[in-house]
Amino acid sequence: xxxxxxxxxxxxxxxxxxxxxxxxxxxxxxxxxxxxxxxxxxxxxxxxxxxxxxxxxxxxxxxxxxxxxxxxxxxxxxxxxxxxxxxxxxxxxxxxxxxxxxx
Amino acid sequence: xxxxxxxxxxxxxxxxxxxxxxxxxxxxxxxxxxxxxxxxxxxxxxxxxxxxxxxxxxxxxxxxxxxxxxxxxxxxxxxxxxxxxxxxxxxxxxxxxxxxxxxxxxxxxxxxxxxxxxxxxxxxxxxxxxxxxxxxxxxxxxxxxxxxxxxxxxxxxxxxxxxxxxxxxxxxxxxxxxxxxxxxxxxxxxxxxxxxxxxxxxxxxxxxxxxxxxxxxxxxxxxxxxxxxxxxx
Numbered sequence: 001x002x003x004x005x006x007x008x009x010x011x012x013x014x015x016x017x018x019x020x021x022x023x024x025x026x027x028x029x030x031x032x033x034x035x036x037x038x039x040x041x042x043x044x045x046x047x048x049x050x051x052x053x054x055x056x057x058x059x060x061x062x063x064x065x066x067x068x069x070x071x072x073x074x075x076x077x078x079x080x081x082x083x084x085x086x087x088x089x090x091x092x093x094x095x096x097x098x099x100x101x102x103x
Numbered sequence: 104x105x106x107x108x109x110x111x112x113x114x115x116x117x118x119x120x121x122x123x124x125x126x127x128x129x130x131x132x133x134x135x136x137x138x139x140x141x142x143x144x145x146x147x148x149x150x151x152x153x154x155x156x157x158x159x160x161x162x163x164x165x166x167x168x169x170x171x172x173x174x175x176x177x178x179x180x181x182x183x184x185x186x187x188x189x190x191x192x193x194x195x196x197x198x199x200x201x202x203x204x205x206x207x208x209x210x211x212x213x214x215x216x217x218x219x220x221x222x223x224x225x226x227x228x229x230x231x232x233x234x235x236x237x238x239x240x241x242x243x244x245x246x247x248x249x250x251x252x253x254x255x256x257x258x259x260x261x262x263x264x265x266x267x268x269x270x271x272x273x274x275x276x277x278x279x280x281x282x283x284x285x286x287x288x289x290x291x292x293x294x295x296x297x298x299x300x301x302x303x304x305x306x307x308x309x310x311x312x313x314x315x316x317x318x319x320x321x322x323x324x325x326x327x328x329x330x331x332x333x334x335x336x
Binding site: 002003004005006007008009010011012013014015017018019020021022023024026028033034035036037038039040041042043044045046047048049050051052053054055056057058059060061066067070071074075078083084085087088091092093094095096097099100 | 132133135136139148149150153156157159160161162163165166167168169170172174176177178180181183184185186187188189190191192193194195196197198199200201202203205207212213215216217219220269270271272273274275276277278279280281282283284285286288289294295298299300301302303305306307310311312313314315318319320321322323324325326327329330
């Protein structure tokens with residue numbers, strides 16, 4: 001039940017933000033510092049998520065070799081300009097392969 | 104996709120056709136990633152209907168993966184939802200940017216708002232002329248919405264039958280998807296890299312001290328120096 005509330009709250013919150021942008025007065029973007037801040041917030045949040053998902057399990061910091069190798073493979077794929085789905089397939093494939101080998 | 108001229112009204116019809124082609128390409132190619140979300144969501148602990156409803160009503164990939172990530176980590180749902188919504192904040196900025204181009208009113212504006220996301224903005228701003236921008240925006244929106252929701256269902260159903268998700272590397276899909284979404288920004292400039300590193304250090308340092316979900320929200324602080332300093336022209 002609480003999961004349903006989280007799903008609904010996230011959905012409604014995300015929608016209200018989208019609508020807010022469409023109906024907000026255009027002069028909000030006039031200050032370049034506001035614009036810059038708004039560009040950088042997603043960078044900070046996404047990197048924090050990657051770091052936590054890669055190195056943490058709940059409140060414990062850990063380094064799972066197969067998971068980190070999968071992410072390393074994703075970086076390599078991105079450097080080679082692989083498309084989105086190929087990056088995901090390579091990352092999951094490397095992690096799965098290493099676990100199959102008992103890493 | 105960096106050419107932007109949404110003010111011009113003299114778009115030849117050919118541009119509209121090109122915009123529709125762009126929109127279908129992006130919509131279907133990216134939409135298929137709903138497979139990854141459906142699988143990651145169910146792996147995290149969402150039910151199949153919950154994963155599907157999230158795709159239908161949130162319809163913004165990063166926020167959906169974020170909520171799934173917090174649930175997977177056993178994190179607080181309030182912090183998790185807040186973090187996911189905060190991540191969707193960039194869509195408000197896209198809306199601000201696209202409002203004049205789309206110029207929609209009334210119930211059409213309520214519907215259009217739902218599809219103001221990364222991909223539709225990217226395709227719309229890449230077109231020459233307002234007609235082409237609108238055609239690109241709505242083609243991307245419709246094809247992406249259909250593909251994203253259909254593949255979310257397939258991914259969720261698939262993951263539910265797969266047994267141990269870690270054995271086939273599904274736990275890596277979330278962070279890898281974020282990394283791929285973030286990649287163009289990280290290669291855009293040193294400020295981005297500095298903010299990213301600071302955010303990662305902050306989040307990891309706070310992880311043992313705070314409930315799951317909170318460290319990620321706290322990491323938004325890493326973007327604050329941009330408010331204090333005048334950006335380079």
